[in-house]
Amino acid sequence: MNIKTFLLAMMAMCILAGCQTGGSQExxxxxxxxxxxxxxxxxxxxxxxxxMKILDNKIADLSEKSKGLSQDARAQADTALxxxxxxxxxxxxxxxxxxxxxxxxxxxxxxxxxxAWDQMQSSMAAALAKFN
Numbered sequence: 001m002n003i004k005t006f007l008l009a010m011m012a013m014c015i016l017a018g019c020q021t022g023g024s025q026e027x028x029x030x031x032x033x034x035x036x037x038x039x040x041x042x043x044x045x046x047x048x049x050x051x052m053k054i055l056d057n058k059i060a061d062l063s064e065k066s067k068g069l070s071q072d073a074r075a076q077a078d079t080a081l082x083x084x085x086x087x088x089x090x091x092x093x094x095x096x097x098x099x100x101x102x103x104x105x106x107x108x109x110x111x112x113x114x115x116a117w118d119q120m121q122s123s124m125a126a127a128l129a130k131f132n
Contacts, residue, residue: 045098048095052088052091055088059085059088087123091120098112098113
């Protein structure tokens with residue numbers, strides 16, 4: 001397997017594990033009860049956790065697959081994986097902030113998490129572009 005194929009597979013898997021950061025946002029005057037907002041928030045967090053687990057599994061799979069690459073290709077793949085893991089660490093911090101956000105800070109924390117997710121996707125695309 002060459003590096004280009006590896007990176008295409010990595011990008012495809014991460015896109016498939018994508019996270020929808022959009023969706024309905026609860027606002028103070030929307031008429032929603034706190035229970036409904038809390039349930040929606042809990043569902044969103046559970047969905048994000050599940051997508052992050054999938055992403056972690058894909059990163060682990062890709063790391064394992066990179067072992068079969070030639071020495072040069074593996075060095076490039078390892079660099080790409082290290083960058084992806086850095087973005088994943090940022091995403092974990094944003095998730096932690098999101099999970100601890102107050103009702104007033106929820107929309108901002110959710111947007112910040114979405115930005116971190118988008119940045120991770122951009123980093124993967126940039127890594128792939130290096131090898132085209």
